[in-house]
Amino acid sequence: MSPDTPSPSCNGGLPPPASVRIGLVSVSDRASAGVYTDQGIPSLQAWLGKALLNPITWVTRLVPDEVPQISAALQALVDEEACDLVLTTGGTGPAPRDVTPEATRAVGEREMPGFGEQMRQISLRFVPTAILSRQTAVIRGKALILNLPGQPKSIAETLEGLPAATPPCPGIFAAVPYCIDLIGGPYLETDAAVCKAFRPKTAIRWTRP
Ligand SMILES: Nc1ncnc2c1ncn2[C@@H]1O[C@H](COP(=O)(O)OP(=O)(O)OP(=O)(O)O)[C@@H](O)[C@H]1O
Numbered sequence: 122m123s124p125d126t127p128s129p130s131c132n133g134g135l136p137p138p139a140s141v142r143i144g145l146v147s148v149s150d151r152a153s154a155g156v157y158t159d160q161g162i163p164s165l166q167a168w169l170g171k172a173l174l175n176p177i178t179w180v181t182r183l184v185p186d187e188v189p190q191i192s193a194a195l196q197a198l199v200d201e202e203a204c205d206l207v208l209t210t211g212g213t214g215p216a217p218r219d220v221t222p223e224a225t226r227a228v229g230e231r232e233m234p235g236f237g238e239q240m241r242q243i244s245l246r247f248v249p250t251a252i253l254s255r256q257t258a259v260i261r262g263k264a265l266i267l268n269l270p271g272q273p274k275s276i277a278e279t280l281e282g283l284p285a286a287t288p289p290c291p292g293i294f295a296a297v298p299y300c301i302d303l304i305g306g307p308y309l310e311t312d313a314a315v316c317k318a319f320r321p322k323t324a325i326r327w328t329r330p
């Protein structure tokens with residue numbers, strides 16, 4: 122064994138977590154024009170960096186609320202940058218310039234409506250205006266594309282949910298690792314203290330000590 126090869130006993134004989142490529146798209150007229158500093162991408166990186174044990178390569182884009190630019194960014198992140206997972210933030214409300222769901226559907230091959238449904242359930246625990254949100258999710262190739270709301274604080278709220286509340290409300294990220302398994306992506310592993318990923322027993326490859 123070369124000095125660079127990790128000893129199998131370092132991590133209980135388990136392989137190290139697979140690396141993952143994550144695309145982040147912040148959709149905001151004002152942040153993309155420099156009127157305010159974008160908080161969308163840093164908020165996404167902060168939460169995902171805490172939740173995932175996998176080494177992450179980030180590919181980021183900041184775009185205005187325009188269908189062609191949003192769709193082009195999503196397409197490039199999946200087809201050229203080979204992202205396994207892409208998250209958007211912003212542009213999902215009812216205002217005329219809120220067009221992220223349309224731009225997402227335009228590049229999706231299959232829609233995954235459960236993510237939007239669960240996000241609205243979670244967000245209703247925080248704001249009555251959650252019913253104004255139109256977030257969706259789609260699959261393109263071997264990638265999952267997920268819309269999140271634009272308020273920076275809503276990013277952690279929707280990803281994490283309220284798993285300890287009564288009654289509990291699971292965050293949407295709990296279902297992401299198994300979805301990525303099913304579409305042929307890397308095996309995502311989470312820190313259960315931040316987000317306990319749910320997989321059926323037959324799909325669990327290992328549990329880290
Ligand atoms: N990228 C961002 N960075 C910081 N704050 C944001 C960002 N996107 C949205 N917000 C905040 O969340 C609110 C709701 O988000 P929404 O996506 O509806 O933005 P908006 O009102 O259409 O504005 P804009 O597209 O010009 O950022 C915004 O009014 C703003 O206060």
Ligand SMILES: Nc1nc2c(c(=O)[nH]1)N[C@H]1C(S)=C(S)[C@@H](COP(=O)(O)O)O[C@H]1N2
Nearest residue numbers: 211212213214244250254270271272275278
């Ligand atoms: N968790 C959470 N979800 C939320 C909100 C929020 O503050 N927290 N804001 C709502 C509001 S006011 C709107 S209009 C929609 C759409 O937001 P977006 O246009 O910023 O994407 O998300 C909703 N979902």
